[in-house]
Amino acid sequence: MRFPxxxxxxxxxNNVIQxxxxxxxxxxxxxxxxITFDVKKGEIFGFLGANGAGKTTAIKMLIxxxxxxxxKATVAGFDVLTNPNDIKRNIGYMSQRFALYDDLTVKENIxxxxxxxxxxxxxxxxxSEALIKELGLENVASQLVGSxxxxxxxxxxxxxxxxxxxxxVFLDEPTGAVDPITRRxxxxxxxxxxxxxxxxxxxxxxxxxxxxxxxxxxMVDGKIEALDTPMKLKEQFQAExxxxxxxxxARG
Amino acid sequence: MLPxxxxxxxxxxxxxxxxxxxEVKNIxxxxxxxxxxxxxRALIEKFNAxxxxxxxxxxxxxxxxxxxxxxxxxxxxxxIPRHFARDLQNEKYVNLGVTINAxxxxxxxxxxxxxTQIIQSYNKHIRTDLVQISDAQIQPAYIDTIPLFWYNETLxxxxxxxxxxxxxxxxxxxxxxxxxxxxxxxxxxxxEQINVTPIKKNQFIIGKLFPFWVIGMGLLTVGLLLARLxxxxxxxxxxxxxxxxxxxxxxxxxxxxxxxxxxxxxxxxAMFIAWFFVVxxxxxxxxxxxxxxxxxxxxxxxxxxxxxxxVEVMRxxxxxxxxxxxxxxxxIKTLAYAIIMNGLAVWSYRKAN
Numbered sequence: 001m002r003f004p005x006x007x008x009x010x011x012x013x014n015n016v017i018q019x020x021x022x023x024x025x026x027x028x029x030x031x032x033x034x035i036t037f038d039v040k041k042g043e044i045f046g047f048l049g050a051n052g053a054g055k056t057t058a059i060k061m062l063i064x065x066x067x068x069x070x071x072k073a074t075v076a077g078f079d080v081l082t083n084p085n086d087i088k089r090n091i092g093y094m095s096q097r098f099a100l101y102d103d104l105t106v107k108e109n110i111x112x113x114x115x116x117x118x119x120x121x122x123x124x125x126x127x128s129e130a131l132i133k134e135l136g137l138e139n140v141a142s143q144l145v146g147s148x149x150x151x152x153x154x155x156x157x158x159x160x161x162x163x164x165x166x167x168x169v170f171l172d173e174p175t176g177a178v179d180p181i182t183r184r185x186x187x188x189x190x191x192x193x194x195x196x197x198x199x200x201x202x203x204x205x206x207x208x209x210x211x212x213x214x215x216x217x218x219m220v221d222g223k224i225e226a227l228d229t230p231m232k233l234k235e236q237f238q239a240e241x242x243x244x245x246x247x248x249x250a251r252g
Numbered sequence: 253m254l255p256x257x258x259x260x261x262x263x264x265x266x267x268x269x270x271x272x273x274x275e276v277k278n279i280x281x282x283x284x285x286x287x288x289x290x291x292x293r294a295l296i297e298k299f300n301a302x303x304x305x306x307x308x309x310x311x312x313x314x315x316x317x318x319x320x321x322x323x324x325x326x327x328x329x330x331x332i333p334r335h336f337a338r339d340l341q342n343e344k345y346v347n348l349g350v351t352i353n354a355x356x357x358x359x360x361x362x363x364x365x366x367x368t369q370i371i372q373s374y375n376k377h378i379r380t381d382l383v384q385i386s387d388a389q390i391q392p393a394y395i396d397t398i399p400l401f402w403y404n405e406t407l408x409x410x411x412x413x414x415x416x417x418x419x420x421x422x423x424x425x426x427x428x429x430x431x432x433x434x435x436x437x438x439x440x441x442x443x444e445q446i447n448v449t450p451i452k453k454n455q456f457i458i459g460k461l462f463p464f465w466v467i468g469m470g471l472l473t474v475g476l477l478l479a480r481l482x483x484x485x486x487x488x489x490x491x492x493x494x495x496x497x498x499x500x501x502x503x504x505x506x507x508x509x510x511x512x513x514x515x516x517x518x519x520x521x522a523m524f525i526a527w528f529f530v531v532x533x534x535x536x537x538x539x540x541x542x543x544x545x546x547x548x549x550x551x552x553x554x555x556x557x558x559x560x561x562x563v564e565v566m567r568x569x570x571x572x573x574x575x576x577x578x579x580x581x582x583x584i585k586t587l588a589y590a591i592i593m594n595g596l597a598v599w600s601y602r603k604a605n
Contacts, residue, residue, distance in 0.1 A: 065447045065604045084604060088450040099445035116449045 016041045016168055016199045017062065022071035024057050031057040033222035034071060039168075039201060039215075044194050046213030046230075047203040050250050054222040055203045056096065059172055062201070063093050076167050089117075092161030092169040096176060098153050100160060102146030106137055109145055110160060117164035131159045151182035158189055162198070169193060171202040175209065187212055207243040216242070218249050225249050257429070257467060258474065261421035265478055269414045276362040281305040282326040284317055291337035298374050299330070304366050317351075327353045328363055414485045415566040416539040418475040422498065423505055423559055424530055426468040430509025431526040433460060434601070435516050447603045457598045461506050468502035469495070488573035497565050497579060500586050504558045507593025514600040533559040561586050 017039035024032040032054045039045045049055045060066035062075050064084030073080045076090035100109045107128055114124035132141050135155050140148060145156065154174060161169050171190070175183045187209065194200050202213070210216050210230060217227040226233055226249060230242055239245045281299055285292050300307045308326060311317040317329045331349035333339075339346045350367055354360035437443035446456065472495070479485040508529065516522040536543075536550065537559040543551055554560050561582040568574035576583075 063448050065444065067604050085450050085452075088448055091448070093445070093448040095441060095444055097441040097444075099441040101442055102440070113445075113449070116446070116451050118450075 014041050015039065016077075017045075017073070017075050017201065019062070019073045020071060022058065022061060022073050023069050024054075024061060024066065025069045030222050032061070032068075035219070035222075035224045037217055037224060037227055039199060041167075041199055042194060042197050043214045044190065044200045044202065044212065046210050046216040047201060047219070048205065048207075048210055048216055048246065049203070049219030050205065053219040055219055056172055058219070059093075059170055059201070059203065063091055063170055064088055089164075090167045092164070092166040094154075094157045094161040094169070094171045094174055096172045098150070098157060100145055100153070100157055103144060105144055106132065106141045106148075106156060109156070110163065113160050114163050119164060127163055131163070135159060151178045154178055154182070155186065155189065158186070162193060166198065168199040168201060171200065173203055173205070175204060175206060183209075207241065207246050210242040210246075218246060220249055257425060258471065261425055261471060262474060262478060265414070265417055265421055265475055266482060268417050269410050269483060275409055276359045276366070277304055279305050279328055279363055279366070280326045281307045281328050281330070282309045282311055282317055282320060283307070283330040283332065284311045284314060285332045286334040287332050287336035289337035291340060292332045295332065295371070295374055296330075298370050302366070302370060321351065321353055324353075327359075328367065330367070410483045411485050411571065412567070414479045414483045415570045416537075416563050418472070418479060419537075419559060419562045419566055420534060420539070421475060422468055422471050422502065423533070423562070425471060426464050426502055426505045427509045427526055427530060428523070429467065430460070430464050430506045431512045431522045432519050433464075434510060434513035435519050435522045438517065439519060453598050453601050453603065457510060457594065457601060460510055461503065461594070464506050464509075465499070465502050468505075469499065472498050485570065487570050489569035489571075490573075490575070493576060493579065494566065494569050497562070497569070497583060497586070500583070500590055501558060501562050501565075503590040504586060504593055507590060507595075507597045508558075510597035511593060511600055514597065514602070533557050536560065537563050539563050558586065558589055 015038040017037075019038070020036050021034045022032060022036070023030065023034050035058060047055055047058070057066065061068045061080060062073060064075075064080055064087045068080065075087045078084075078086040078090070080087060101112070104112060110128040110131060111124055114127060119127065132138055135152070137152065137156065140152075145153060148156070158169075158171065158174060161171070174190075175186050178186070183206075190200050190202065190212075202209075204210065213230065215227065215229050216233060217224050218233075219225070226236070226245070228236065233245050234240070234242065237245045237248050239248060283296055283299075285296065296307065299305045305328075309320070311320065311329070314331065317326070317331075320326050321329060329349075329351040331351070333347065333349070336346055348371065350364075352360045352363050352367075434443065437446070476487070476491075476494070480487060509526065512522050512525050512529075516525065535541075536546070536554045536557050538554070539559070543554050543560065546554065565574075565579045565582050568579060
């Protein structure tokens, strides 16, 4: 039996993310419409949906950079409305858009974000050496990040998101616009993180990637229309693949 | 980027300090000599000898002179009446007609003084009969004064302008850099990555302030060196005091910049707003025009202008040698301003929306 560090809070259900009726409205437009779901510790949770379905907005509420219009959510045992900073200490986030500093080197980016998360100098040094070796970036460690190819940048982003050993890592379309080889390596990294007890919350619109997830939710027009393991979803919708499941749902 | 930040403003300092002068020189001078006597020629010769006037033309008639002024060929017309020499001897006084192009009112006033001085030094008994184009009628005052110019004895405009222009450069660079900064991070997306970290709002703002503060102090240092080496501006007061005041002043400007940056979504918007304030601050700073001559409401607005205090302090300390207690009022106001603006910058920085 594995217990999360803040196990007192999650003891009853072992859920690291609990969402209930979470809603975000922009004026009259409801971007996220009362979604409810749980994510268990150590799970790889796939958060699927077409473009504009509200995935990114939902993630932003969970990581505490967007205030929900209504509803409740706890992440890593903390409420998104009242304790966003406690959440931020316990999560990593990799955005859709590459968001490290292009005008800093690989090493400088790692040091900078390590510093913000309050890691000691010694720990930052160890971490950055380990990360650079793991990513095979030894030759470009002192190069500006802006000069690296996109796939490398994305892998670096993912590593930086994990630098403070967060309990949960949120990945917003991490494999958008990268080549198939890099995508594969990416999923190896995701599995490795999950094996080390990190919960992975990942959005994607590659349906083959959905098959790699422990559980998958599918969002359509701001609502969660389906949520289960890929296997059960295929049974439920009598589909051959996740692709068919998705098409049946998205077309209504 | 760093060379641009330093080289451009210093070039500006060198160029603007030479260009921004209130001295009126090279006045294009025309005359209508109806007398053609040795006396009238001697008067014209007086103008010719002055370094301020370029004596150009002898106009045969008033109509010709008027049309030349209309075309902008001349700035001043002196009309010497017929029988000038004879009347001067017989009646002891003569009226001269002086017409000045007063589209630039300030320049016209200065020209008027020059002309009056030259004529008076030529002969105390000639009264200028002044006609100014444009409505303003300025009657020359005949008061003998013995001027004594304190703090800038040679009336060197550069001495007066260099500290002011240095102020502008320090202000503009730090305001634009800080104003563009956070909004740029919004545009490229790095701010989002920062917002998902547990960084505190005040830590973030201090982290943003510090590099620009260093750049501002660096600019001041290089600017002061140039002022001393190129313009030979006297530095009567304490350098330490200038640095102490500047270190607080830059915080005000950076606070304003970061506040603007927090409220805008694109660098374009931020640039627009920053320019809006820079132009108002500069024109209402007392750098080019005295605040005392502004209307009352404008004077009240200048109380909120940080550049005004900085210009005052720099001129006071550099040229007059004012001490700590002399600039204390400005120092306190600036400090309060710095606390308010940076408080607003921290407050307006939202990690969530």
